[in-house]
Amino acid sequence: MAFTKNDRRERIKMRIRKKVSGTAEMPRLSIFRSNRDIYAQIINDKEGKTLVFASSKEKSFTVQGTKTEKSAQVGKILAERAKAAGIERVVFDRNGYLYHGRVKALADGAREGGLKF
Numbered sequence: 001m002a003f004t005k006n007d008r009r010e011r012i013k014m015r016i017r018k019k020v021s022g023t024a025e026m027p028r029l030s031i032f033r034s035n036r037d038i039y040a041q042i043i044n045d046k047e048g049k050t051l052v053f054a055s056s057k058e059k060s061f062t063v064q065g066t067k068t069e070k071s072a073q074v075g076k077i078l079a080e081r082a083k084a085a086g087i088e089r090v091v092f093d094r095n096g097y098l099y100h101g102r103v104k105a106l107a108d109g110a111r112e113g114g115l116k117f
Contacts, residue, residue, distance in 0.1 A: 013096035020093050021045045029078070029090040029117065031097070031106055038071045038102055040078045040110075042090055052085050054078035071102040072109035079113020092117045 003011070022028030022045040032039045039055040054077045055061070056070045063073045082090070090110075097103045111117075 009096035011096075016093060016096065020091050022091055026089050026091055027051055027087060028093050029110065029115070030093040031095055031103060033095075033097055033102055036067075038067070038074055038106060040074055040106060042078070042082055042085075042087060051087065052078060052081045054081060068102050068105045071105040072112075075106040075109025075111075076113040078106075079110045079115045083114055087115070089116045 020028060022043050024044055024046060027042045027044045029040060029042050037056045039057070040053070041050045042052040043050050054074050056063075056067075056074050061070075061073070061077070063070055082088075092107060094103055099107070107117075
């Protein structure tokens, strides 16, 4: 049985989510990558609430450049908002995507902004 790219990603995602869960002390940083934009949110899974959100689709987001550069900027914005909300440490959930390219750029941007994971 051949899996599509999305089926494969869903299987990887479920395998990751069995192990990774966010708490109040250490919430989960989850990302979603579309063809054009990237979205990131910090989630407390115990309460089922999104604590902080950032994306390249926001009206206030004005960075021009490649998708990778935009991803790094989204990571920095997310880290800045997390600091304001009192969040220092997170668990990184790559959501089934490979850790390179835009995903890695977002993670590096978040680390530059001061998040620890």
